[in-house]
Amino acid sequence: MQKEHIVFKRAKASEHDEYHGGAWKVAFADFMIALMALFLVLWIMQVSNEKERQAIVAQIAKASIFDSAGNPFDTSQSLSPIDLETNSSTVPSKADSNHTVTSFYSGDGEGPESDSLIDGTFDTQEELAVLAKVIEDMIKQINAQGNVFVSVTPQGLRIVLQDDFKQHMFGRGDTELTPYFEDLLLALAPIFQRVKNSLIISGHTDSVAFKKAFSSKTNWELSANRANVARQTLVAGGMPDDRVMQVTGMSDRALLNPEKPTGSENRRIELFVLTTAASEVLEALFRSEDSELEKAKEKADFNQPVLRQETIGYPTVVEDTEKPLQNS
Secondary structure: OOOOOOOOOOOOOOOOOOOOOOHHHHHHHHHHHHHHHHHHHHHHHHHOOHHHHHHHHHHHHHOOOOOOOOOOOOOOOOOOOOOOOOOOOOOOOOOOOOOOOOOOOOOOOOHHHHHOOOOEOOOOHHHHHHHHHHHHHHHHHOOOOOOEEEEEEOOEEEEEEEOOOOOOOEOOOOOOEOHHHHHHHHHHHHHHHHEOOOEEEEEEOOOOOOOOOOOOOOHHHHHHHHHHHHHHHHHHOOOOHHHEEEEEEOOOOOOOOOOOOOOHHHOEEEEEEEOHHHHHHHHHHHOOOHHHHHHHHHHHHHOOOOOHHHHHOOOOOOOOOOOOOOOO
């Protein structure tokens, strides 16, 4: 029997180039973008000064593309899209989203200090010192020591709320309070509700002026509007509106740091609790002068000398001393 030979023929695969995907291109593009961003950061840090670097760091620390409150890169409301030297930075506070202030009088304070303030007027230096201690304790409770400074003066109690490179009271060229300082004023309002002294609220800016090409507003309007916003916030927190004697804008005429007129410490709101004597002096400056002049005129007329005949009501007779000459 003849054997059959089975032959297996192996087909040779046709040669072709191996398929290459485009994933490496995406990775390379990401690498080039990251490298370009690094070069940009190094260049910005090289050409910017200390103040600009502080503003950049604060912006990066808070900015997020997922923040629904706004786009951190949106410059539509900016007076200048590349200006970092501003009246008040647009950088919000780090504590804007999660800062919570508990009232100093809500019963959760430590010790009896929350009940130590008695309603009334504070005029002596000792009474003002007690009021300052209450305010300082409240400031410590909300961790705001770096932004609030209290001092006793002969005319009353001075409370300074000011910016720093981390915490900003207002947006740049704006009059809307950041949540951090809004909570701070709302925490101070119950104190002014119990203190009967008159209050002066003044707004202050740094020396950076508005760019005329973008706005006709000046630091005078800005400081006055910010002071009034502080008043409205205190009233919303429970302070009676009649506590306020004066709301004024000081622009940059009273810098805290004259050696650095553009410094953040110059952007502030000052609350001045007046003593009774100081408030009377201020009232006298704006009191109507008509009544005072009338009283002075009446007093002067009363002190004028009078003739005896006028006193008893007889008419006075003036004799004619001129007589015609007689012919001799």
